């Protein structure tokens with residue numbers, strides 16, 4: 001028997017996959033933060049008013065609603081789904097809530113928010129039911145309900161609009177008031193981000209969302225209640241869009257039937273830029289929220305930098321492609337290094 | 347539970363699980379026509395049969411994945427109709443499926459505990475406890491996997507370990523294992539069996555499916571044979587010989603396991619020099635001559651598969667050279683390797699070997715579609731002829747050649763994956779667990795084919811966890827331990843003991 005192995009000095013090193021993955025995810029969040037800071041710094045250099053308190057508050061207010069919707073969209077996208085109807089749900093909720101407040105001016109704000117949540121949840125339930133029971137692909141189903149819900153808004157509104165003067169003072173104040181200098185709207189979306197983050201990372205039902213998106217086949221074998229979880233995801237997404245509608249009404253004061261049109265694409269873009277895998281299974285609401293913030297900052301900054309409309313669109317597009325490309329690249333690197341690294345500890 | 351071993355059906359015990367007269371068809375393919383099975387508490391029961399006999403379909407019915415067309419399933423004497431896997435789980439049935447099905451994005455620990463993660467205050471998942479429990483399970487199995495790493499990128503053997511950990515982590519009254527050992531080597535199998543015997547002695551019923559008869563003999567008290575979807579016999583293991591079992595499985599006589607023909611080795615075809623990859627293997631050098639079969643043996647995680655993947659170029663290498671017939675292959679370039687006449691049958695047939703949604707025919711001919719096409723068009727006739735020829739040679743059982751490969755039984759998928767590469771006329775053929783999940787009859791046929799290829803001057807590198815296969819087929823055995831070449835054994839020197847000694851670095855396989 002011939003021994004050909006030569007003794008070597010260093011033993012194979014072991015790295016744990018988790019720290020590696022954490023590093024990547026942190027890197028991802030870090031990348032977004034860097035882009036954010038760079039964008040703000042560059043714009044501020046051109047026009048220092050961009051970083052005035054008022055302007056920052058405006059940007060955050062603008063981002064608040066997108067963030068809310070991006071959180072709901074994240075939950076759906078994690079399960080390998082998508083919800084294109086969020087803009088219409090927002091419009092429906094905004095109009096119905098505003099209309100309700102116009103008739104019942106004494107309604108407290110939390111009740112208005114509950115009303116919006118309920119309307120959104122109802123729409124989400126319709127989406128979830130069509131997708132799960134009707135076995136319709138999410139893209140098609142929610143593309144359909146995008147038009148259906150919008151149609152309902154037009155039917156309800158019948159061409160009229162609700163103005164700030166028609167709505168109770170207290171509700172409009174809610175859209176502008178702040179505690180400790182922070183507007184209520186921003187507090188609402190931050191609370192939602194944190195709650196959703198905890199739900200997704202620390203609760204069984206939340207982990208099931210990742211599992212469903214990561215491998216539907218394995219989820220079936222593991223006995224994960226796919227139907228219930230999918231319905232939950234779409235109801236949650238709808239409810240948050242509904243809540244977004246209430247915030248929209250409070251912030252802008254005027255609501256017509258076209259409120260929130262086209263918003264779904266912004267939201268999907270924010271989620272993708274925020275590092276949520278479009279085929280499900282990975283990503284966080286914090287990333288999605290950062291993505292929403294970055295897109296809002298960009299759309300506010302580019303006019304200040306006097307970049308014309310066309311280029312604004314192109315830049316957002318490039319950002320999305322860049323994010324997807326980065327995901328792909330990082331994904332390949334991670335899986336390569338996971339394969340390379342020794343999976344056995346000790 | 348002491349009654350096992352005295353009578354096949356102890357009257358004082360009621361079966362925990364029974365199936366009677368179960369039928370199941372998938373379209374025109376009848377997978378089960380008259381399946382029967384009884385499992386008693388405290389017994390380990392073997393279920394054997396050829397590829398496509400319906401074993402996996404049967405256990406999927408027990409697991410609630412499929413619903414039987416007709417027939418009765420009982421648990422603890424009561425008729426049940428499982429509509430999903432959760433219902434079967436609640437009834438105390440834990441299953442290790444033939445094909446590991448993990449969540450690639452979730453951590454290994456979470457894969458084990460998904461849906462029943464340990465919880466702390468407010469129902470929050472307690473990750474620390476979860477990781478600790480996962481680590482404890484891996485320690486019991488003797489394979490120290492990192493609980494926090496994602497399941498993405500695990501080798502097929504490690505995936506199987508995770509599946510096993512998942513199944514033994516629940517206090518199941520019925521543990522069903524569908525070829526859990528197909529990619530494991532002797533040491534891990536022993537560990538697994540120690541754990542399973544513990545569960546069995548504590549009163550669990552164990553159903554064990556395997557094509558490795560030594561394992562069946564080592565673990566099981568009773569054996570049920572299936573053929574063509576129907577029950578053939580159930581006997582005490584002690585009263586049966588392997589020959590009898592095999593005869594009942596195939597319904598005819600089989601020759602002995604096929605040993606390799608002696609071939610006078612030709613020129614060196616494959617030269618691997620000082621191949622290294624950080625953290626995986628280092629300084630691996632060997633040569634393979636035309637007509638030789640060289641086996642790479644070693645424990646799970648020793649780096650065997652990683653070495654051949656780097657040789658073929660689907661993985662990069664950090665250092666070292668690979669030469670085929672004197673020409674150096676570029677690192678990490680499997681296309682160049684294929685052009686130089688190297689073929690690799692990967693260990694993971696579902697992720698790397700086959701495209702499950704494509705037809706059997708397309709899969710079998712995938713690598714050669716250029717040669718089978720005219721003016722860039724695939725001509726259905728040529729493709730069909732080729733595929734039909736190879737599936738016949740490897741005794742593949744299927745409905746139609748146009749069915750998706752994913753509908754084949756595990757062993758039959760392996761045969762298609764083999765056919766795909768065997769037919770490329772390679773100069774160097776690298777096979778990683780070539781007979782994983784393949785039944786006895788076809789195993790001999792695969793061995794005969796490999797021997798024939800070697801006689802025709804092909805240089806063959808074979809990674810295998812199955813010692814009889816290594817000893818029967820290899821001219822030389824290279825043993826890898828912890829990423830390094832621990833030694834080389836000639837055909838005469840190679841015995842079970844000498845290989846295990848090198849693989850573990852100590853005497854007996856613990």
Ligand SMILES: Nc1ncnc2c1ncn2[C@@H]1O[C@H](COP(=O)(O)OP(=O)(O)OP(=O)(O)O)[C@@H](O)[C@H]1O
Nearest residue numbers: 372377397398399400401402403753754755756757
């Ligand atoms: N989902 C499915 N769709 C169509 N046919 C199927 C499906 N599942 C199994 N079959 C067919 O049923 C038959 C029995 O398959 P099964 O997987 O039960 O075999 P097996 O005994 O487990 O074989 P092996 O030893 O190869 O794992 C095979 O002919 C297979 O092609």
Ligand SMILES: [Mg+2]
Nearest residue numbers: 402444755756
């Ligand atoms: Mg099977």
